[in-house]
């Protein structure tokens with residue numbers, strides 16, 4: 356699927372609906388649990404937070420969680436349908452706002468919010484320049500904390516995919532990855548320290564969940 360096709364799919368109302376359904380499936384619940392466990396440990400260190408940008412917010416899966424840590428939340432996504440879904444699923448929840456934008460072009464000032472939260476976007480970004488710009492934007496907009504996922508180039512899942520592709524056994528597109536060294540270098544250049552960046556699962560997932568703080 357090309358990037359415009361994927362974006363169109365997300366933007367479409369059925370895309371938002373499908374994504375919401377997906378989260379009720381078992382494997383999703385499992386990775387959800389692991390994510391929450393890691394996030395609980397991160398937020399134990401963060402404590403309370405005044406403002407958070409949730410980009411991409413999807414249907415608002417993490418918005419109540421961010422609010423439970425005291426944050427006023429700005430929900431942002433490329434997809435207008437996803438943003439509409441947030442209002443539909445959480446009609447009475449007060450928000451800092453809802454904003455339609457790209458993950459690599461965030462229309463906010465430097466250090467505009469205390470925490471930037473970007474779950475499961477990086478691996479959708481097919482263009483390596485855009486993938487890099489997305490991470491740079493997260494660091495630019497965060498006053499103190501950044502939490503995000505990316506797909507690790509050296510993960511077992513990616514290595515298997517690349518080997519299968521080289522042997523002609525795999526017709527799928529290569530994964531949209533970043534190297535861990537590259538992510539650490541970007542954090543450092545932006546004035547951040549990465550406290551933790553574990554894999555979501557060692558086998559079966561190539562995602563890392565990064566927890567970084569401005570130093």
Ligand SMILES: C[S@@+](CC[C@H](N)C(=O)[O-])C[C@H]1O[C@@H](n2cnc3c(N)ncnc32)[C@H](O)[C@@H]1O
Pocket residue numbers: 362365366410411412413414416417432433434437456457458459473474475476479
């Ligand atoms: C896998 S979902 C993750 C949503 C949410 N963070 C979560 O974990 O439930 C990916 C989301 O990214 C949005 N998206 C895809 N490409 C985007 C882009 N370039 N900029 C901003 N949002 C994008 C989609 O509309 C979709 O809501």
